[in-house]
Amino acid sequence: MKKTKPSTIISSRSEGGPPRPSRVIFTDLDGTLLSADTYELGAAATALQVCRQADIPVVFVSSKTRAEMVALRSRLEHRGPFVSENGGAIFLPQEAWQKPPGFHGDGPFWILAMGTPHPTLVTVLQRAAARCGATVRGFSSMSLAEIIRWTGLSEPDARLARMREYDEPFRIENEAPPLLRCLEDSVAAAGLTLTRGGRFYHILGDCDKGRAVARLMTLYRQRQADTLFAAVGDAGNDLSMLRAVDCPYLVRRPDGTHDQAACFEGVVCTDGIGPEGFAQAVHIFRERP
Ligand SMILES: [Mg+2]
Known part of the structure; x- marks a missing residue:
């Protein structure tokens, strides 16, 4: 696990705002949060609302581009960090995060490029x-x-x-x-x-979802040391992300199977396909002591 210098990240929300998060969920988008067929949230819409009410950040980690993810965040009124293009870059909203070492400012975000052009x-x-x-x-x-x-x-x-x-x-x-x-x-x-x-x-490039998630986990832990991390995915490109967290969840693909390329000992395979599985993962994660 990468470690960076402590005390560089202070949430603006932590000063008189809501309580700091003690749980964080990283999620893939296509085939997980969004239906692989329709790109709709379906059952995940309610689950996202539950997370918002419980002050559990949901971090989007996708193969989608920055442009796609910015548009999606706007549509869903999502305000958290996100990871584009399979770990190619990390984006932190400047409104909620101070600039971590190695990041640079671009528009409303602090950005860390981890990928190859x-x-x-x-x-x-x-x-x-x-x-x-x-x-x-x-x-x-x-x-x-x-x-x-x-x-x-x-x-x-x-x-x-x-x-x-x-x-x-x-x-x-x-x-x-x-x-x-x-x-x-x-x-x-x-x-x-x-x-x-x-x-x-x-x-x-020499990057993947897992390394981006590990970096974000370090940043979240600087805010709250005992944070518990979950990740939800559906495919082989989610494996490194699933392995990086405390609570990994694998959802079913549209054909009803779990992708063997993302299976490993310790991953929890949900019954639901895509967004249905995401909703189940949120439920299980919230019940976890
Ligand atoms: Mg996927």
Whole structure:
């Protein structure tokens, strides 16, 4: 676990405001908080409200872009920190956090970039695909119509999804296990990471959701040392985040299965699919002594 210097973060809310949080929930978005099919909250809407009333921060940790997450936060009136693009960057609202070491100011946020710039990712992916004989289609080479077809996003949301900074989602059109291993090896040789989300593979830098979450846990612990952390996810790209916390929860995918790539001893597998599973995880976590 990373440790940073203590006493650098003081919540503005802690001075005469509501009590400091003693529980924090990190959650994936697509397929977890949001339905993988409709991108709606469903049962998670009530669970988010419960968390708000109980003063439990819910931190969004997604493969989505900053632009998508800012729009979603606005729609949900969400005010907490968030992590974009599979751990590519951490965003802290300046209104509630003092600037931690290593972060820089940008608009309303303190930002810590942990990922590799997107143009480098695209170049490495193209070289690795050529070496391995893989036919890959990344977001940067897809038309807007193609992104809409593969994601089911609306056109405005698809435009936001294309504004990549630290992660390139892609499909492998001639997918086969040996070819995937070759791609993984080639990407790793370049010092980058290949991971799999609900719909796409992703190439990203030497970062993941778990490292971003660990950094945020350090910051929260500087506010309240005995904070208990939960994480909720649905796919392999959530594994590092689930392993990082005290209480990990895995929700079911739309086909009713739990992603084996995110299973490990100690993870609690919920019965519900996506947002239903998120709501169950919140209930279990709140009941925990
Ligand atoms: Mg997901």
